[in-house]
Amino acid sequence: MAINILSVLFTFLFTLLISYPSGNTSSYLVYLTDKNTTEVTDALAKQQLSKKTIEKRIRKDIPFNTYDLPVSNDYVLELKQRNSVVKQKSKWLNAVLIESNNIESIEEIKTLPFVKSIQKLSKAKVKHQPSGHFKNSIIDHNSFNKLSHLKTQNEYGMAYNQIEMVNGVALHNKGQKGEEMTIAVFDAGFVSVGNLSLFDEMFAEGRYLGAYDFVIDSTKLSAAHTHGTQVLSIMVGNNPGEYIGTAPNANYWLFRTEDVFAEYLAEEFFWAMAAEYADSVGVDIINSSLGYTTFDDPTENHTYNDMDGNTTPITIAADIAASKGILVVNSAGNSGNSSWFYxxxxxxxxSVLAIGGADSTGTYTSFSSKGPSFDGDIKPNVSAQAEGTWIANPWANGIGKGNGTSFSGPIIAGMAACLWQAHPTKTNIDVMRAIEKSCHQYDNPDEFLGFGIPDFVLADAILSGINVQDFNKDEIVNLYPNPTPNNFTISYYSSTDQFVEVELIDVSGRLVQQKSLVLDARSLTEISFATPQANGIYIVNISSTKSNLSKRIILN
Known part of the structure; x- marks a missing residue:
């Protein structure tokens, strides 16, 4: 399949570092004090933004500010004049990545009045095994099969459990599958994306919007690793009866920011560049199955104290992305059994929605990194299936199982797109809080699953203003339409795992219809009735071991 790269028809003022040079040349990250201007004009701020981004900012009342202003060209020129080659510029971090082999020039740069600080970066050390976040991701190669051998009676095939766990099938059944939403995937490479049938519909319908490899400066779709292919499949895969992803109808940008065979601080800078680009082209959601703690060069290592939401370059960039209206979904990590378990x-x-890991029953899986953040925030925020998650097999036209929060993250990111599409006026933070509030242990969060496993139908109700009065009590939240000529639907909130009986009773006390259901804790269930009954007043009665609730409905 041919892959067409969408041309970006506006100025985007940065160049990309191709590789770390050998010899005596070193790389440095130069942080600047300001943007060399005291006035933020809309015209200047909009120079690097697409029409889609500008319209979104205006529609959601997101102000243009100094983060939207480019790095000062005058400052860049000053750096170039001091034996430095400028490789990248970040407007959000207000930083410039330079190369130089002249120590005296670097010392002189440190004294410039517009230089806030300067950090020497290590060179990438190529390894033969994955580093960092990927080293604990496990793929069960024995589970891989061709799709034609895995047909099931269920439309979702092998993906059913991982979606149903978060009540995603019911949300899809409401017609919410990610239409008009744009997701950017930040990862390590996308081997065979153009060749797998899981992705055919994305390409055929023009929902693949483009790619950028921030590690080697290329607009070609990166084939550096298979991990991004597997992550993408969880969202956009679409072979009904075999496999359906969480957001099969969304639009996608595919960005490589991770060098999987090395771990160095510059990768955080690549991530920041990708986030700026994502903002510039109007991305709604970032899915990042990446995380950084320690590096090949110990002098670049983070500490747990740095996990305070305000210190690392990548976290600063992520929170800025959130301030621009992007929902940032990031995997918690796979270090739960390591010496660094945070x-x-x-x-x-x-402002980042961090995703932890559970097994196929919703129970915490021990490899999932734990919270809280150093400053005490609940982390992970929510969790989804990360053990035995079904993913694409990039080596054949099939699927298999994988373990890692890399795979729970896109479950949530894709469902968040489906949720948000129905509530376009809501902000990214509105969506994030609704997802949190819908979780099964919202009232008692912990360091393992955070607020717990979300219920996206409940989150949808929360954003719709259908308010559950008390999450510890059962409730008939809505009964509609009422009056009705025939069919009606009950929105029922179940506070606990339980068996319920739903009865339709006429005014004489005669049982007209009955349904029996098994409901999950903290779930909102839509119960539909077709009622070819005589006109009149009827009673809907829902009983369980915990409650007995009734509401009146009129058939006319």
Whole structure:
């Protein structure tokens, strides 16, 4: 399949570092004090933004500010004049990545009045095994099968459990599958994306919007690793009867920011560049199955104290992205059984939705990194299936199982797109809080699952203003339409795991219809009735071991 790269028809003022040079040349990250201007004009701020981004900012009342202003060209020129080659510029971090082999020039740069600080960066050390976040991701190669061998009677195939766990099937059944939403995937490479049938519909319908490799400066879709392919499949995969992802109808940008065979601080800078780009092209959601704690060069290591939401470059960039209206979804990490068992950056961001891991029953899985953040925020925020998650097999036209919060993250990111599409006036933080509030242990969060496993139908109700009065009590939240000529639906909130009986009774006390259901704790269930009955007043009665609730409905 041919892959067409969408041309970006506006100025985007940065160049990309191709590789770390050998010899005596070193790389430095130069942080600047200001943007060399005292006035933020809309015209200047909009120079690097697409029409879509500008319209979104105006529609959601997101102000243009100094983060939208480019790095000062005058400052960049001053750096170039001091034996430095400028490789990248970040407007959000207000920083410039330079190369130089002249120590005296670097010392002189440190004294410039517009230089806030300067940090020497290590060179990438190529390894033969994955580093960092990926080293604990496990793929069960024995589970891989061709899709034609995995047909099931269920439309969702092998993906059913991981979506149903968060009540995603019911949300899809309401017609919410990510239409008009745009997701950017930040990862390590996307091997065979153009060749797998899981992705055919995305390409055929023009919902693949483009790619950028921030590690090697290329607009080609990166084939550096398979991990991004697997992550993407969880969201956009679409072979009904075999496999359906969490957001099969969304639009996608695919960005490589991670060098999987090395771990160095510059990767956080690549991530920041990708986030700026994502903002500039109007992305709604970032899915990042990445995290950073320690590096190949120990002098670059973070500490747990740095996981405070305000310190690491990648977390600063993530929170800025959130301030621009982007929902940032980031995996918590796979270090739960390691000496560093905490979340990594940028999952520590206070505006980042960090995703932990559970097994196929919703129980915490021990490899999932733990919270809280150093400053005490609940982390992870929420969790989804990370053990035995079904993903694409990039080596054949099939699927298999994988373990890692890399795979729970896109479950939530995709469902968040489906949720948000129905509530376009809501902010990213509104969506984030609704997802949190819908979780099964919202009232008693912990360091393992955070607020717990979300219920996206309940989150949808929360954003719709259908308010559950008390999350500890059962409730008939809505009964509609009422009056009705025939069919009606009950929105029923179940506070606990329980068996319920739903009865339709006429005014004489005669049982007209009955349904029996098993409901999950903290779930909102839509119960539909078709009623070819005589006109009149009827009673809907829902009983369980915990409650007995009734409401009147009129058939006319």
């Amino acid at each position: 979340i990594g950056a940028p999952a520590d961001g206070d």
